[in-house]
Amino acid sequence: MKTKFTVDRPKVNDDEIEKRKNFDDLVKKFKDQSLADAKAKQRSGINIKKLMYTSIILGVTVVCYVTLKQVLTTNNHQKNTSNTSETSTKLEELKSTKFIQPIEKKSNYSSYKINAQKGGEIKHHTQSVIKIPAKAFTNEQGIEITGDVEILYREMHTIPEILASGIPMRYDSAGIKQSFESAGMIEIKGMQNGKEIKLKRDKKIEINMASQKTGDRFNLYYLDTIAKQWQCLGKDKIVDENQKSNQEKNNLQNEISDNKKQKELLNKQINAIDLKIAEIQSKVNNNKTEIEIPKKPTAPIAASKQRKQFELDVDYKEFPELKAFEGCVFEVGEENKHYSNEFNQIKWNDIIIAQGTKPNQNYTLILTAGYRKEKLIVYPVFTGKNLEHAQQSYQKKLDNYNTIVTRKMEEEQKRKDAIEREIKKMEEERIALNKKLRAEENARSMSNLYAEMNDGKNYLSEGVRRIFEINKFGIYNSDCAKPFPTHTTTEGVFMQQNIELIPASVFLINHSDNMMWTYSTKETEKLKYDPKKRNSLIAFIQNKLFWCDTLAFSQSTKKREKTIFYFKEIKNEEVSAVGLKKLLNL
């Protein structure tokens, strides 16, 4: 249809425009349409599921491909650079599957318990205050939550902290690439019984964030992790911290001092318990009663008709154990293969009895006749009435033996139980004290951490409070978007000795202005930086960090449009907010 050109057409007057407004009708249409859309979504649920499964399979395939590619890249020292763009694309895909990639493995959330019905006020170690209204939470189904809830909260203020958190700081707007300069970022979430909870729509949590960056150039942003972008929420309210009374500063000093005292006390209590436990445990090892157990009596054996027996005149002083066998005869054992009737014909000059092969069971009989000497293994056995007497005597002794053994065992078990009860009680006490100590140490170490990361200053010493309200859990950032540098453009080539690195992300750090910009692999083909500033680069490859320090950056090799930056791997122990702070000297 051809464009029509009209001149001086009569205008529609304001009254007519005003009359045609019909907001109620519009709301009705909106509600009808929403209902129709919801029904349509329900009908297409199965298709959506199919699409989801397809996406998951595709995602897994991409991850496998990228992992394989990465392994091949590391092994191939002579890698052809023409593969770079293909690998980069895949890494980009991998990156897109993980929007937030924390570099630091250790979780650094602080956990606070709040009664959901009463609400409450949380004082974070950075001096930030979180005000939670009463009856503010619901579960996934929208049902109001009662009882205690756990609030998980963390703050990130410095480049190392932000870098370690893996939270993206890109904010591209109207085609302009920008990165955030943060005046403080927070993440807050709520849990009950291991499940995430929600904030009611009409309830707002007030965040009173201590920030060291003054000035009103910062806007408040919310990170939409589904849309993978920051949403600007407007301005936060700023309260100048220096105008606050010294009272609060003194309160903090007292709090830290109390914390130290409490920690010392807890350590002493734990040490005392450790000593006591060790003492009790030594009792367990020496858990012997004074009750002596007699030797277990040996049951009398009846003589065998098939075997030969001897009657001997035994000196019971020499063999007191044989007294138990009084009235016994000695039977030739089966093991005496050399024994024959001849033994009974010979008149033996001397017969000696000695210990046998089985103590208390058999004996060795040494028979001597002139030059002939024979040994026989014999067993004490009983015949007739002697056997009856021996059995009665044995039974008595056995009963007595069993009684003593049972008494001893009962006594020892009683002692063992008492000791174990005592140890258990001590250990419970120790666990409780340790828990308290960990909480104190955590609070203390976080205070130290912040002091360490801010040249010994805490958040009360300077800065402002940025006050804002949130109506959902998530990540919020007080930021000022800054465009990427434009001074020098180069194609970045990243090497570790002879190996080319293909990072998923590259962070350009301007040490002079304390700024950081994130480049995707593709974007490093046009890496822009200000050569007059002190710059360094950090490359993130899967779970490893590599650093091209300020000196290496300034000494990078330029080849036509390309610049080769040499990196070294950051040690595992330095891959944390504190480690990066020291390493980067920020």
Added chain:
Amino acid sequence: MNTASKYHATNEQLDAEFKLIEAAKLDINRFGPLYDKYYKQIFNYLYQRLDDKETAFDVTSQVFLKAMTNLSKYQFKGVPFASWLYRIAYSELMQLFREKKAQRTVNADVADIKHLCEEINENYYDDFLPVLSKVLTELDEVELQLIEMRFFEKRPFKEVAEVLELSETNAKVKLHRLLEKIKKSLKTNSSIK
């Protein structure tokens, strides 16, 4: 057509508007103040480019319905909410023209045409109109929007740039080149020289 710009706003006004948007995100019934505020502006923008008044009213309703439906996706970028509404309106118009459900129309007052002539250092004559009409209606859509917004709706460059998603400098450069192009086309097409 003289449509004085109500587009620009102070930081306080932007903050107040931001609060209205956030409230409407939570409860769509609270979209009312935004509807009242921008209804006339959006209608005029649409009617400026359409031949039929009724179609303009219908499309205006459609624009606000779309805005309400997609409000949760709206991101505050420090510019008035109107710029987002204009983009929806523009998209709705293009849809209509593609489907040939409406006539693309350029509406101008003589006073505005004279202003355009001054910009290209040409004197205005009555018989100049058919030639100008031919030249303008042969422009592509973005070029036409630039002329309409700058000369027939008298919008400041900042606003033109934001609605057309250009940088302000880029909008100025494009308009400068466009005026040169129009001047050249007029010379070839007209007998006024």
